[in-house]
Amino acid sequence: MTTLLKNCAYVVTLDADASVLRDVDVLIDAGRIARIIDARDPLAEPIETLDETIDCSRRVVMPGLVNLHTHLAMTLLRGLAEDVDLDGFLTRVWAAEGAIMDAATVRLGTSLGALESLRAGTTMAADMYFHPDAGRAGAAEVGLRLATGPVLFDGPGPDGLAWERRLADVEAWPALARTLGGPDAPDLACPHSTYLVSPGHLADLGQVVRVWRRPLIHTHVSETAAENAQVIAQTGRRPVQVLADAGLLDGTIGLVFGHGVHLDLASDPALIGGHATIAHCPASNLKLASGALHWAASVSAGLALGIGTDGTSSSNDLDLWVAMRLAAMLARLTSGRPDAVTSVDILRAATQVGARALGMGDRLGSVEVGKDADLLLIDLDAEHLTPVHDVHALLVFAAGRSDVSDVFVAGERVIADRVSTTVDAEALRAQSRERAAAAVEAWP
Known part of the structure; x- marks a missing residue:
C-alpha cells in the first residue's frame, strides 16, 4: 500500500x-x-x-502516541469503583474481575479499549491484564500495537492460576504471541507488583525472560505511599530495592514501572541505573489521590519518564492528550517553575520515550x-x-x-x-454494552 x-x-x-x-x-x-x-x-x-x-x-x-501503562480490557468495568483510594479500588475491581472477566470478555473489552485508543491517536500500548492471548487477539482485530504478556501473582489471583503455570505461560508466550496476528508489538512479562510477587519468584521470572529476543518486564512500582510501607513490612526493602535484589536491574532486561509516584529520588535512580522507564499516569494518580510525581526532580535524578493512562476503572478514559496536559501542568505545579518541562519534552515522553522503553525506539516515535x-x-x-x-x-x-x-x-x-476501517464500531459498542450489563447483573 x-x-x-x-x-x-x-x-x-x-x-x-x-x-x-x-x-x-x-x-x-x-x-x-x-x-x-x-x-x-x-x-x-x-x-x-x-x-x-x-x-x-x-x-x-x-x-503515533504510546500509552506506556494501561489495562485495556477494564473498559468494561469503567465506573465500578468510584470515590475510593487505590486499596478501595482494588478491593472492588478484583472482585468484579474474578466474577466476570473470562477470556471472551477480555477479548471484547480489549477490542473496545483498542478502538478508543486508536480514535484518540494511540498507536501502541503497554497492557497488563489477564488472558493476554485474548487481549492481543482483540487488539489485533482493531489494528492497535499491543505490548502485553502473562500477568503474575504469587497466589491464584482472579484468574485462579498457580505460580508454576504462570511461569510456564511466560516461557511459552513469545511463540504463542506470534500466532495471534496484528501489527508487530513487544512481548512483556507482567508481575503485578512487589507486594504481590515475592523476591524469589521475581528472580525466577528474570531467569525465564532473559532468554527472550527482547526481554521486557512491566510492573507496578511505588504507586502509593501505602504500597511502599506494605512492601517494606513484607520484605524490609523498598520496591525498587526488591527488584534490584532479584537481579532484575542488572541491565539485561528492559523494565517499565507503572506510576513511580513515590520513588525515593535520593536512592532509587541509582539502583534503576537507566534500565527502567517510569510510566507516569497523572490522571489515575490524581483521581485516586495517590500523589503527584515530581517530573523535574525525577528527570534531574536521571529517570526516564513516559506517559500512560492506567486502566479506565481508575482513570475512566484512555485519553493520552489529557494525560500529557496534566503531566505538563503537574510538572510546573510541583516544581514552582513554568519552564520545568517543555511541550517538546511532553510530546517526546508520549511518543519516543514510550517506544524506546518497549524496545522499538529505532522504529517508532x-x-x-x-x-x-x-x-x-x-x-x-x-x-x-x-x-x-x-x-x-x-x-x-x-x-x-x-x-x-x-x-x-x-x-x-x-x-x-x-x-x-477495521471493525464495525457500532456493533462492537453494542456487544460491549450487552456483555457489561450481563456481567454486572451476574456479579454478586
Whole structure:
C-alpha cells in the first residue's frame, strides 16, 4: 500500500532537533515512511504509483502516541469503583474481575479499549491484564500495537492460576504471541507488583525472560505511599530495592514501572541505573489521590519518564492528550517553575520515550525516513486550534482526541476521517454494552 500525505501544513517530526516541517509531502510505502518531499520543489523526483492521496493542507502530521501503562480490557468495568483510594479500588475491581472477566470478555473489552485508543491517536500500548492471548487477539482485530504478556501473582489471583503455570505461560508466550496476528508489538512479562510477587519468584521470572529476543518486564512500582510501607513490612526493602535484589536491574532486561509516584529520588535512580522507564499516569494518580510525581526532580535524578493512562476503572478514559496536559501542568505545579518541562519534552515522553522503553525506539516515535509509519493526522479546522503560533504547545495544551482525524499503524490507515476501517464500531459498542450489563447483573 502506497499513500501520499499531500501538502502537510505541519510535520512535527520529534527528530533530534525537534524539527517542524512546513508544506511537505510524506510518502508511506510498505508500512514505512519512504520519503519526505518538499512540496514546493519543482525538481522533486516524481512518485510513479500511488494507492491513496490524502490532502493534509489543514493537518498536522505527527508520530503515533504510546500509552506506556494501561489495562485495556477494564473498559468494561469503567465506573465500578468510584470515590475510593487505590486499596478501595482494588478491593472492588478484583472482585468484579474474578466474577466476570473470562477470556471472551477480555477479548471484547480489549477490542473496545483498542478502538478508543486508536480514535484518540494511540498507536501502541503497554497492557497488563489477564488472558493476554485474548487481549492481543482483540487488539489485533482493531489494528492497535499491543505490548502485553502473562500477568503474575504469587497466589491464584482472579484468574485462579498457580505460580508454576504462570511461569510456564511466560516461557511459552513469545511463540504463542506470534500466532495471534496484528501489527508487530513487544512481548512483556507482567508481575503485578512487589507486594504481590515475592523476591524469589521475581528472580525466577528474570531467569525465564532473559532468554527472550527482547526481554521486557512491566510492573507496578511505588504507586502509593501505602504500597511502599506494605512492601517494606513484607520484605524490609523498598520496591525498587526488591527488584534490584532479584537481579532484575542488572541491565539485561528492559523494565517499565507503572506510576513511580513515590520513588525515593535520593536512592532509587541509582539502583534503576537507566534500565527502567517510569510510566507516569497523572490522571489515575490524581483521581485516586495517590500523589503527584515530581517530573523535574525525577528527570534531574536521571529517570526516564513516559506517559500512560492506567486502566479506565481508575482513570475512566484512555485519553493520552489529557494525560500529557496534566503531566505538563503537574510538572510546573510541583516544581514552582513554568519552564520545568517543555511541550517538546511532553510530546517526546508520549511518543519516543514510550517506544524506546518497549524496545522499538529505532522504529517508532518520530517522523523520519525509514521508520514505521505509525502516524496521526490532527485536524486544524477548529476554533481552539486557530491560529497556530507554537505547534508543539498547541498539541500539548489545546489539542484533544476529537481533533485526531486519521491514524496509521505500520502504514495501514486504521482510522480514516474519524471512522475505523477495521471493525464495525457500532456493533462492537453494542456487544460491549450487552456483555457489561450481563456481567454486572451476574456479579454478586
